[in-house]
Amino acid sequence: MHDETGTTPQPDPRQEKFVVDTDLLTEDQVEGLVQEYCTRYHGLNDTENPLAEQARVLSAVRRGELVVWFDPEENTAGLGQPHLS
Numbered sequence: 001m002h003d004e005t006g007t008t009p010q011p012d013p014r015q016e017k018f019v020v021d022t023d024l025l026t027e028d029q030v031e032g033l034v035q036e037y038c039t040r041y042h043g044l045n046d047t048e049n050p051l052a053e054q055a056r057v058l059s060a061v062r063r064g065e066l067v068v069w070f071d072p073e074e075n076t077a078g079l080g081q082p083h084l085s
Helices: 027-045 050-063
Strands: 018-020 067-071 076-080
Touching: 027 050, 027 076
Parallel strands: none
Antiparallel strands: 018 067, 067 076
16 A cells, blocks of 8 residues: 555554563552453453453563553553564
């Protein structure tokens, strides 16, 4: 897609997802993201207790295997892999 100058418009960097350092979040905020991650990924799999994975997911966040992504377009945050594909 081209604009009126014939160039391809560049995405606005202010609209791109970015990683938020967990040190900037309260413990309650991190725990809320962990709970949301557990229920989103394990709650749909007929898992009897999706929150049983909380300790493992929190450990992955502490080790940097999962990071907090913020989406400014949607104004939402969630856990995900360190590098978006």
